[in-house]
Amino acid sequence: xAAYSLLSTLFIQSSSPFSRFPNRTQKLLPxxxxxxLFPTNKLSLSPLRCLVPxxxxxxxxxxxxxxxxxxxxxxxxxxxxxxxxxSFSLFVTDVGSASAFVVTTPRKLQTDELATxxxxxxxxxSVVYITNLAVRQxxxxxxxxEVPQGSGSGFVWDKDGHVVTNYxxxxxxxxxxxxxxxxxxxxxxxxxxxxxxxxxxxxxxxxKDKLRPIPVGVSADLLVxxxxxxxxxxxGLDHTLTTGVISGLRREISSAxxxxxxxxVIQTDAAIxxxxxxxxxxxxxxxxxxxxTAIYSPSGASSGVGFSIPVDTVSGIVDQLVKFGKVTxxxxxxxxxxxxxxxxxxxxxxxxxxAPANGPAGxxxxxxxxRDAYGRLILGDIITSVNGTKVTNGSDLYRILDQCKVGDxxxxxxxxxxxxxxxxxVLEAKPDES
Numbered sequence: 001x002a003a004y005s006l007l008s009t010l011f012i013q014s015s016s017p018f019s020r021f022p023n024r025t026q027k028l029l030p031x032x033x034x035x036x037l038f039p040t041n042k043l044s045l046s047p048l049r050c051l052v053p054x055x056x057x058x059x060x061x062x063x064x065x066x067x068x069x070x071x072x073x074x075x076x077x078x079x080x081x082x083x084x085x086x087s088f089s090l091f092v093t094d095v096g097s098a099s100a101f102v103v104t105t106p107r108k109l110q111t112d113e114l115a116t117x118x119x120x121x122x123x124x125x126s127v128v129y130i131t132n133l134a135v136r137q138x139x140x141x142x143x144x145x146e147v148p149q150g151s152g153s154g155f156v157w158d159k160d161g162h163v164v165t166n167y168x169x170x171x172x173x174x175x176x177x178x179x180x181x182x183x184x185x186x187x188x189x190x191x192x193x194x195x196x197x198x199x200x201x202x203x204x205x206x207x208k209d210k211l212r213p214i215p216v217g218v219s220a221d222l223l224v225x226x227x228x229x230x231x232x233x234x235x236g237l238d239h240t241l242t243t244g245v246i247s248g249l250r251r252e253i254s255s256a257x258x259x260x261x262x263x264x265v266i267q268t269d270a271a272i273x274x275x276x277x278x279x280x281x282x283x284x285x286x287x288x289x290x291x292x293t294a295i296y297s298p299s300g301a302s303s304g305v306g307f308s309i310p311v312d313t314v315s316g317i318v319d320q321l322v323k324f325g326k327v328t329x330x331x332x333x334x335x336x337x338x339x340x341x342x343x344x345x346x347x348x349x350x351x352x353x354x355a356p357a358n359g360p361a362g363x364x365x366x367x368x369x370x371r372d373a374y375g376r377l378i379l380g381d382i383i384t385s386v387n388g389t390k391v392t393n394g395s396d397l398y399r400i401l402d403q404c405k406v407g408d409x410x411x412x413x414x415x416x417x418x419x420x421x422x423x424x425x426v427l428e429a430k431p432d433e434s
Contacts, residue, residue, distance in 0.1 A: 115284070116229070116241075116243065119229060119282065119284070119286045120229075120231070120241050122286055123214060123231060123280070123282060123286050124181055124231065124239050125180075125181040125182075125212040126155050126156045126181075126212045126213065126214035126280070127153060127154070127155050127181065127214075127231045127232065127239060127279060127280065128153070128154045128155065128156065128163055128178050128179060128180055128181070129151065129153065129154075129178070129179040129233045129238050130151060130152045130153065130154050130163075130165055130169055130170070130176065130177070130178055130179075130188070130202075130278065131150075131151050131176070131177040131178075131179070132150040132151060132152070132169065132170055132171075132172070132173040132176060133173060133174060133175040133176065133177065134172060134173060134174050150169065151169075151233065151236060151275055152165060152166065152169030152170075152232075152233070152275060152276075152277045152278045152279075153165065153169075153231075153232035153233045153275065153276055153277065153278045153279030153280075153292070154169070154178070154202070154278045154279070155214045155278075155279065155280045155288070156211050156212060156213050156214060157201070157213060157214070157318060157322075158211075158213050159208050159211050159213060160203070161203050161204045161205060161206055161211060162191065162201055162202070162203055162318075162322060163178055163188065163201070163202040163203070163204060164199070164200070164201055164202075164278070164291065164314065164318055165200055165202065165277075165278030165291075166198050166199065166200065166277045166278040166291065166293050167193045167194065167195055167198045167199060167200040167256075167257055168198055168256045168257060168277065168293075169200070169277050169278045170190065170193070170200050170202070171257065175187070176188040176189075176190070176202060178202065178204045179238070180206065180210055180211075181239065182210065184206070184210065186204040186205060186206050187204070187205075188202040188203065188204050189202065189203050189204075190202055191203050191321055191322060191325060192320075192321035192322075192324070192325040192326050192327070193321070194317050194321065194327040194329075195255060195257040195258050195260075196255050196257075196258050196260040196262075196327075196329065197255065197260075197262055197309065197313060197314075197317055197327075198255050198256060198257065198262065198293055198309065199291070199309065199314055199317045199318065199321075200321075201318055201321040201322060214280055214288050215286060215287045215288065216287065216288045216311060216315065217282075217283055217285070217287025217288050217289050217311060218287075218289070218311070218312065219264075219266065219289045219290060219310035219311045219312045219313075220312055222246055222249060222266065222283075222289060222310075223246065223249075224245075224246050224247065224248060224249060225245055225246060226245060226246055226283065226284070227243065227244075227245055227283070227284045228243070228244055228245060228246055228266075228268050228270055228281055228282065228283060228284075228289070229241060229242070229243050229270065229281070229282045229283075229284075230242045230243075230244070230268070230270045230271070230272055230276060230279060230280070230281050230282075230292055230306075231279055231280055231282070232272075232275060232276035232277075232278075232279030232280075232292060233275045233276070233279070234271075234272075234273035234274065234275040234276050235273060235274065235275050236275060237275070240276075242270045242271040242272070243270055244268050244269040244270030244271070244306075245268065245269060245270075246266060246267070246268055247267045247268055247269050247305070248266075248267035249264070249266060249267070250263070250264050250265075251264075251265040251266070251267045251307060252264075252265060252395065253265050253293075253294055253307050256294070260398055261394075261395045261398050261399070262293075262309060262313075263313075263399055263402065264310050264312075264313065265293075265307045265308065265309060265310065266281065266289070266290045266307065266308040266309075266310055267305065267306070267307055268281065268306050268307075268308060269304045269305070269306070270306060271304075271306075272292050272295050272306035273295070276292045276306075277292060277293060277294075278291060278292070278293075279291070279292045280292070281308040288311050289308075289310070289311050290308030290309055290310050290311055290314075291308055291309045291311075291314055292306060292307075292308050293307055293308060293309050294306070294307045295307070328406050328429050329401075329402075329406075329429070329430065330401055330404050330405060330406045330407075330408065330427035330428065330429065331359075331360065331401065331427065331428065331429070331430055332359075332360055332361045332397075332401070332412075332425060332427070333355065333356060333359025333360040333361045333362060333428065334352050334353075334354065334355045334359070334361045334366065334368075335352075335353045335354040335355075336350045336351055336352055336353055336383075336394060336397075337350075337351040337353050337369070339393040339394060342382070342393075345379075347382055347415065348384070348392050349382040349383050349384040349391055349392065349415060350382065350383040350391055350393065350394055350396075350397050351369065351379065351380065351381075351382050352366055352367065352368050352369065352380040352381045352382070352383065352414075353368060353369050353380065354368045354369075355367070355368045355380070359428070360425050360426055360427055360428045361412075361425060363426075364412070364423050364424065364425040364426070365423060366380070366381050366412070366414065366423060366425075367380045367381045367416065368380040368381075381414035381415065381416050381421075382414060382415040382416075383397065383412055383413070383414050384413050384414065384415055384420065385412075385413040386400045386401075386410050386411070386412055386413070387400065387410050387411055388411070401427070404427055405427070406427055406428060406429045407426065407427065407428075408426075408427050409424055409425070409426050409427075410424070410425055410427060411423070411424055411425075412424075412425050
């Protein structure tokens, strides 16, 4: 840069020197007077005039040319010094020749934007990518291959390597891979799962410095309209952030595995797509308030109606899975008819189809539906209330049982023929959970 400035200055001096008198034309100097090219002292002209008396008539022209050359030399010297100073400053500051003259304005974000960016940066390390692998046999070579059959999201629960996700994300998997935020992948083992609530816990053997547990919040005090943020891996695009608000509370959806209803579900309009399942739903403080689990959409893509299991429900399930590897949930031990069938009979309640003799309801004496010797259908007991709470359908029955514990004695009111009876039943755990 400095060399270019110096050459430019010399070129300007030799071809068209700058002058403080722009309207004055440049005069060609005779080659026989080289001393005028660089005059050093105007007083030296006087002795020169004495030695050359025949040239006194040209003294005026010589003086005028001398003044012009002095002015031009001063202009050139000024430009040279300025160019050298600019080149030196660019060299000292060590900036590029192009960027030295480019002025960039800093990016300004609004307060809410800064909060969202900070929330994403702080919580992304807690979100993981889960790959569900299944064993398939090649039809031509008969080789057994392990191929991905699905993917989803999850989040780190604690420093011990526990990862929480949805059960339907890992269902049917022969092997599971968990990818952390730094793109390191680990084999995962299933600690336990709860099909009824669509929750599963995995475990990875990763260094503790790579595991960042997500902060757990509370879902009991949520309000419709407050902002929520969903982080997940929709369509395999890892660590995607979507925002929205809480559209509704205390919704009810059915478990994809067992059909058992999940109560107090959070409804949100934050975009939730395939691959978001198992990812966290956060409040504006970055605390976990739910697990993204389902959407309502005819096309399978986000339609603005997503559902998340509340964290208050998840926390109790995860604690049991981590400690015992299973969830102990009470049952009546019956199979009941679909709600539509009972409605067609013109009654309200839960129709008992089967009550195994070794189950809680069978031991208590509830009657199942059966056929007589002539093939005619004899309706079993119809449950109308439990502990005084009215039961109109299967969801009501599940909702009441979720508030009970194994070993509790409940009073079941049934419609048997044309009269009602109250039967005490001792709740038991599922046979595979005992």
